[in-house]
Amino acid sequence: MKKNKYIFLFASVLVSSFFVSCNEDSIDTVNSPIAYEAIGGYESSDEIAAGNLITKFSFENTISDSKNGITGGVGTNVTYGNGIKGLAYKGSASSFIAYSTVPSVLVDVKSISVSMWINTNPHTGGAQSLYTLPKTSDFWGNIFTLVEGTGPAATMLLKNHIQKDVTPSIAWSGQFMEHSGDNLLKNMYGTWKHLVWTYNGASSTYSMYIDGKKLVLPASLSKRYASDPLTGGLGYGTLANSNVSKFIIGGFQQHLGAPWNAPDGWMLNYTGMMDEFRIYNAALSDNEVVALYKLEKDNR
Structure with a gap:
């Protein structure tokens, strides 16, 4: 015992x-x-194509570009709300931001990727401009994205625009990539959506991604030409902006005043929310877009 x-x-x-x-x-x-698990080999969203990231707006109670490229911002009726990462730009029928200085790296961009999170609702009566790289000698401007008014189906008719001003000039110098008809964007309203579009100047190819997923686009939309390919038109090639003046978020170049005329009635300010707005001077790869989506969604 x-x-x-x-x-x-x-x-x-x-x-x-x-x-x-x-x-x-x-x-x-x-x-x-x-330790965070790496996504696509990256620990944070800013690591993705870091050498090509030329503009970044996070809207953390500020309208400043954290890359200090686009400067001289003046906001009109700017407010903020809860974003996908911290705070976000909150648009309205009278809100926009005008920037007076644009860096040469953006003016001289040859290929491009534009990335942002948007949270908006259907509207009618015209087109809303998310952002614009203006052009003093042209009605439309250089590079911009528009969301057209939609009908009961609540599909988004989105248009991206690029410019190629060269000497001698080409027939199709300014081009719209229009997501209409069978290419309307679905399920885009009432929630945060990650939107990325790219243009690769080397291959003359346009691509669109929603929430990290690359859309299947017809060749008539994805392949860009300098003139009619049916009559021997060559690829569009690298971009060439001209007469660049200022930059605007949430409005058309006409909202800036002179030298442009007053906005037409259909030219509307962006009324939705926007977060993590980025511009790259390169066409991101599929894997880079997926990683960017996942990392920003994970607040990294």
Whole structure:
């Protein structure tokens, strides 16, 4: 009996030591930082094509470009709301931001990727401009994205625009990539959606991504030409902006005043929300777009 007592006492000491050791390990585990799992080989969204990221607006109670490229911003009726990462730009029928200085790296962009999160609702009566790289000598401007008014189906008719002004001039210098008909964007309203479009000057190819997924586009939309391909037109090639002046978020270049005329009645300010607006001077790869979507969604 005495022997059994010693065995029991020894076993109790071992068990107690085990639990103390486990508790200490648990405390160390709780206090130690847990490393994030890399996504696509990246730890944060800013690591993706870092050398090509030329503009970034996060709208954390500021209208400033964190890359300090686009500067001199003046906001009109700008407010903020909860975004996909922190705060976000909150548009209205009278809101926009005008920037007076545009960096040469944006003016001289040859290929491009534009990335942003938007959260908006259907509208009627005209087109809303998300952003514009203006052109003093032209009605439309250089590079911009428009959302047209929609009908009961609540599909989004989105238009992207690019420019190629060269000497000698080409027939199709300014081009709209229009998501209409079978290419209307579905399920885009009432929630945060990640939107990326790219243009690759080397291949004259346009691509669109929604929530990291590359859309299947017909060649008539994805392949861009300098003139009619049915009559021997060549690929559109690299971009060439001209007469660039200022930059605008949430409006058309006509909202800036001179040298443009007043906005037409159909030219509407963007009334939705926008977050993590980025411009790259390269066409992001499929994997880079997926990683960007996942990392920003993960608040990284």
